[in-house]
Amino acid sequence: MNVPTAYILVLAAVLFSIGVMGVLVRRNAIIVFMSIELMTNAGNLAFIAFAREFLSTAGQVFVFFTIAVAAAEVAVGLALVVAIFKSKHSIDIDQMSSLKG
Amino acid sequence: MHVVETAQAGGLFAYAPLIILFPLLGLLVNLLVGRRLGERFVGLVASGAVVLGFVVAVLQFLALRSAPEGARVVVADWIAIGSLSVPWALKIDSLSVTMMLMVTGVSTLIHIYAVGYMHEDVRFQGDPGRYTRFFIYFNLFVAAMMVLVTGDSFLTLFVGWEGVGLCSYLLIGFWYEKGAGGIGNALAGKKAFIVNRIGDFGFLIAMLLAFWAFGSLRFDEVFLRAEEMGPAAAGVVTAITLFLLVGATGKSAQLPLYVWLPDAMAGPTPVSALIHAATMVTAGIYMITRNHVLFELAPFSSNVVAWVGAATALFAATIAVGQYDIKKVLAYSTISQLGFMVAAVGLGAYVAGMFHLVTHAFFKALLFLSAGSVIQGVERGHHHAAQDHTAHGGPPFDPNDMRGMGGLAGRMRTTFTVYLIGAVALAGIPPLAGFFSKDEILAEASRQDPIVYWLLTAAAFLTAFYMGRQIWMVFFGRPRSSAAAAAVESPLVMTAPLAGLALLSVVGGALNLPGVHTLGHWLEHSLGVLEAGEFNPAVALLSVGLAGLAVALAWLLYGRTPLAEGRPDPLRRLLGPLFVGMENKWKVDELYDWLIVRRYVDLSRFLAETVDGRFWHDWFHDLLLARSFRRGTRWLSDGFDLPIVDGFFNGLARLTGRAAGGLRSLQTGYVRNYALALLAGAVVVLSLLLFG
Secondary structure, three states, X not given: OOOOHHHHHHHHHHHHHHHHHHHHHOOEHHHXXXXXXXXXXXXXXXXXXXXXXXXXXXXXXXXXXXXXXHHHHHHHHHHHHHHHHHHHOXXXXXXXXXXXX | OOOOOOOOXXXXXXXXXXXXXXXXXXXXXXXXXXXHHHHHHHHHHHHHHHHHHHHHHHHXXXXXXXXXXXXXXXXXXXXXXXXXXXXXXXXXXXXXXXXXXHHHHXXXXXXXXXXXXXXXXXXXXXXXXXXXXXXXXXXHHHHHXXXXXXXXXXXXXXHHHHHHHHHHHHHHOOOOOOOHHHOHXXXXXXXXXXXXXXXXXXHHHHHHHHHHHHXXXXXXXXXXXXXXXXXXXXXXXXXXXXXXXXXXXXXXXXXXXOOHHHHHHHOXXXXXXXXXXXXXXXXXXXXXXXXXXXHHHOHHHXXXXXXXXXXXXXXXXXXXXXXOXXXXXXXXXXXXXXXXXXXXXXXXXXXXXXXXXXXXXXXXXXXXXXXXXXXXHHHHHHHHHHHHOOOOOOOOOOOOEHHHOOOHHHHOHHHHHHHHHHHHHHHOOOOOHHHHHXXXXXXXXXXXXXXXXXXXXXXXXXXXXXXXXXXXXXXXXXXXXXXXXXXXXXXXXXXXXXXXXXXXXXHHHHHXXXXXXXXXXXXXXXXXXXXXXXXXHHHHHHHXXXXXXXXXXXXXXXXXXXXXXXXXXXXXXXXXXXXXXXXXXXXXXXXXXXXXXXXXXXXXXXXXXXXXXXXXHHHHHHHHHHHHHXXXXXXXXXXXXXXXXXXXHHHHHHHHHHHHHHHHOOOOOOHHHHHHXXXXXHHHHHHHHHHO
């Protein structure tokens, strides 16, 4: 069964938009974080789709890099969330507004 | 007169610069190590340096015997600016060598005397450490005097001229913390320096005039050009010579600038003998003789010179009659005798002037030195007497006062003998030196100018009188103080030079005997062929007769009935107010004080208080400048800086602040706001890429 590339791209766009919505709407830091992961993987999906379409391995290599970077980002991000929770006893990101002008 | 150009002076002439160098070396040695090596060494070095100078002078004399035209010894380039070129050159001719021999010879004897005199003087004055300083100044003086007499240009002569003036100042104020009111000696030194400055100023103007008119400062060139120009230069030559005369009246203590010399007696006695009797004060006469070519071209100036000299001779002699200080009598006598010399050179009798200069150096140095011996003898007596009777009441003791002396002939036999020789020589009694030299001047005056002649004759009469008065007051009668009664003769180191000078005073006349004219022929090489002064028996007889009369008169007043202790001078009764005038030096010092010093102080005070204080400081500076400046700055600060400059920048700052405040509210601090902005931005960029 051969899924057309356009379908996959639409799916990626939908996933990305859900991620964006999650970042913008939710206040829970963990959810925001998950939404960012969703956006990242939407991008990965698009890379894979184009790699299959053009029979090029470059897209797949990019995805490997993205996954590695995302793993590191998760480690840093979760550490930040833990640190914030320790000081504020909350993970509501609207509480983190001390840089207000 | 031809110019001798001997750049590379051969033979003995090449040694001439040593005559300046030796005293300088002596003073350097004493300056560097003298204090550590003790009095004996200091005296030896100083005297030795002058003896070596005398040896050089003798060498120059011998060199001149074989080459009488002399030489010009160029030592170094000195000043070379544009057309002005003054090398440091020594002029060696019979005139300068005569001065060299006289100065170094007399200096040698006085240095030896000073070794003994200063040994005691520094102890009487209570500061033995100053012994070295005295000989440093003394050697410096000899060096400066040598620069003066060897200079071959106005400028080199002037260096020596100022140098001897400086030494004179330093040595008059040698005991600067002593004297009337603890400052008298310093004031005397200052007076000598300032009065000399007036004369020096005249000399300076003469020098500049000579350069302006003749384009050179060298004597030979100036003379040559002045002679070439002849009558065309008469005016400027007269001006130059008159200004030279002003210089001479300062240095040689003539009317009206003589006032410093009597005060200069504040210096130690060897200083009075060397500087203020024998050598420095004759610099004016030497300088006029050196410039005889110019004076011959300006008969009017020569006449003025003669009149000034003759007037000074008589004027100073009258004052000498009324003095009580043994050294003041000799000081006024020196002024008077310098007047004789100046009158002689003014009459064109340069040889007679130089002759009297040399013989006067002998007998006046002798008189001063023996006066120093008398003073120290009395001072020693005073110390003896003070030990015997403690609790010494009455006025302060003055060892110079002749009223406190008397009867010293028995106690100081050697000093008395030489003093008598000096006095007889000065009084002009044959066959001593003073007779021949003075008579030559009188003979010349009688031939040329009767007024000058009679002034000088009267001065000669007074000379014999005041010397007689002094001899009888000091050496005869009964001692008028305990100090004089206990006076002690001076040591050999002082009396030996006195004997040498006494010998010179006796035989000095042989230098230029009438009819032989040794000195005259010798000086012809420098001065050109001069008419030999004729010996005039009538003049000689009259002057000797007057001298005898004066001595007799002095005996009548002071010898027959010696002055008793506390009694007024017998002349006071005889002459009345005239004697009071003599006693008070005709109040010339007071006149100058009232006429010049007081006016000058008034002017200074006016300038200081009114012109500088009230006008310049209070009005111009404080009122005009400071207040208007303050007003101007206040307007600038209040009216311009604060509202306009500050307003502009404050407004700018406020504007920036407000704008920033507006932008601040954009920064909400909510991460989701930033994310939204990011999204919006991405959308905008994407839509521009896709549809733009």
